[in-house]
Amino acid sequence: MGLTQLTNRIYFLEHDPEADRPMLAYLKGDKFSLAINAGYSASHVQDFYRAIAAEQLDKPDFTVITHWHYDHTFGMHAISGISIAHDKTNAFLKNQQALAENPGYIESLKKEDAYFRKEYCGQKQLNIALSDISFSDNITLDLGGITAQIFHTVSPHATDTVCVYVPEEKALFLGDATSEDFFNHGYMDTNKLHSLMQTIRTIDCRHCMLSHCEPLGREDLLAYLQSLYS
């Protein structure tokens, strides 16, 4: 699978519903490049980097994480360059590291999740990394001709949710922010969702990028969310 070009400076490797692999994005600045999310595993990272190389692009200088869930973070040990995550994301990942010291942990994840079983088929160990750079509220990267405004936000999906807004390309990367909380029996906190929708309304964006969806226009996304949970 190759990269899809969204705008002049934004590319992405599409999500793969068959493997439950999230979309991974690549922002090409004049000075630096930034990937959004590390991916499910070392093999997911390799597939992404192969697609990047096929476009004659360089491996990312930075990789930012949208939240701690394993399909976005367990590839972090295999990335090239510097990783960036929220303090809370690192706290969750530290907890995952401790759990993974028990060899039964990877087996229990395989048992619970058929996609995880497929992704980690034949593997007996997890390699869970924390990020190189950690932040508590927001951090902005000037990539050269393009800016990544990385910020923590309220979301019904995870308490460490981080979004990335690229004003020059009018693109907003939301990770899984608009989904329910799978670690709380799929609970949808509608107050948090409405707060997030309000945030989205204030951002001047044309492209809303969710990790497990096709790209959406802002009004389409808001209308969809409104129809589900109003």
Ligand SMILES: [Zn+2]
């Ligand atoms: Zn998630």
